[in-house]
Amino acid sequence: MAIKDIQEEILRLKKEKDICILAHCYQSPEILEIADFTGDSFALSVSASKVENKTVIMCGVRFMAETCKILSPEKTVILSNADAGCPMAEMMDKETISEVKELYPEHTVVAYINTTSELKTVCDVCVTSSSALKICKKLDSDKILFIPDCNLGDWISKQLPEKEFKLLNGGCPTHARMSAADVKKAKEAHPNALFLVHPECKPEVVSLADYVGSTTGIMDYAKKSEAKEFIIGTENSIVTHLQLECPEKRFYPLSKDCICHNMKATTLVDVLNCCKGTGGEVIELDEETRLGAKRCIDKMIELG
Ligand code: 13P
Ligand code: SF4
Numbered sequence: 001m002a003i004k005d006i007q008e009e010i011l012r013l014k015k016e017k018d019i020c021i022l023a024h025c026y027q028s029p030e031i032l033e034i035a036d037f038t039g040d041s042f043a044l045s046v047s048a049s050k051v052e053n054k055t056v057i058m059c060g061v062r063f064m065a066e067t068c069k070i071l072s073p074e075k076t077v078i079l080s081n082a083d084a085g086c087p088m089a090e091m092m093d094k095e096t097i098s099e100v101k102e103l104y105p106e107h108t109v110v111a112y113i114n115t116t117s118e119l120k121t122v123c124d125v126c127v128t129s130s131s132a133l134k135i136c137k138k139l140d141s142d143k144i145l146f147i148p149d150c151n152l153g154d155w156i157s158k159q160l161p162e163k164e165f166k167l168l169n170g171g172c173p174t175h176a177r178m179s180a181a182d183v184k185k186a187k188e189a190h191p192n193a194l195f196l197v198h199p200e201c202k203p204e205v206v207s208l209a210d211y212v213g214s215t216t217g218i219m220d221y222a223k224k225s226e227a228k229e230f231i232i233g234t235e236n237s238i239v240t241h242l243q244l245e246c247p248e249k250r251f252y253p254l255s256k257d258c259i260c261h262n263m264k265a266t267t268l269v270d271v272l273n274c275c276k277g278t279g280g281e282v283i284e285l286d287e288e289t290r291l292g293a294k295r296c297i298d299k300m301i302e303l304g
Helices: 003-016 029-034 041-050 062-071 094-103 132-138 150-159 180-189 215-224 237-245 268-276 287-303
Strands: 019-024 037-039 055-059 076-079 108-112 125-127 143-147 164-167 194-197 229-233 250-253
Touching: 003 019, 003 029, 003 268, 019 029, 019 041, 019 062, 029 237, 029 268, 037 041, 041 062, 041 287, 055 062, 055 268, 062 076, 062 287, 094 143, 108 132, 125 132, 125 287, 132 150, 132 287, 143 150, 150 164, 180 194, 180 229, 194 215, 215 229, 215 237, 229 237, 237 250
Parallel strands: 019 037, 019 055, 055 076, 108 125, 108 143, 143 164, 194 229, 229 250
Antiparallel strands: none
């Protein structure tokens, strides 16, 4: 079957079975083309809370499908590929963070949305890369325990010197792979390019950027900018999407190694199989976990 035929079959089944397809912008172009909603983690969480379809297919990683189920328990939520996890989300567990909280009883626990539902039950509020600054700023508390991404936490803490941040040693293995040496090499190769970076990268990489933001933040900045060339410091699918959307501009990956294999696990055929009812994983959460995690996500949507 050709890609176009698979896409047409997905669109037909989607309509027939009242399915909504959500896709994170690290997915491949052929998946983004058949999705009802695309975007970064925050945009997908908001879309997940609004859709009315009976079934939702999440093309992304497990915590994103869990976010959907938390917000829409009455829906059938399917993770398009059961192997697509997020190593950062699985880095810290509820027991460890409960112990850390005892050491910092006055701190508000801010959890990046890239965490398991179980871990969210012991946190106070969730954030995404595009909402983290706004939410941390708005919080009444001036003491924040920020988990699990110390790079994102570091970037936020530098912009809020009036608040005290406690960071733990966690983060995204894909973004943390990029180094200041990669930036130097890319800038030497493309001296006229602006350098746009995701805050999941290390502080020494982020400090060299012309712009720091979430995946959609980076895309919006590049599309609106007068500049013609950009070095992209995030997952390399963003380079492809930008190049397709802005053919008159040039986009270069900061490193050819910035690929998230979990985000790339989902194929168009996986999505087709989910629509047919023969693939993916239906997400189930016990009610206590769902409500505990929902408190954190509701707070994020309210403040963000
Ligand atoms: P955003 O979608 O919030 O930019 O996060 C990037 C990411 O790594 C998602 O897993
Ligand atoms: Fe997780 Fe990083 Fe992959 Fe995003 S890019 S899903 S944070 S490992």
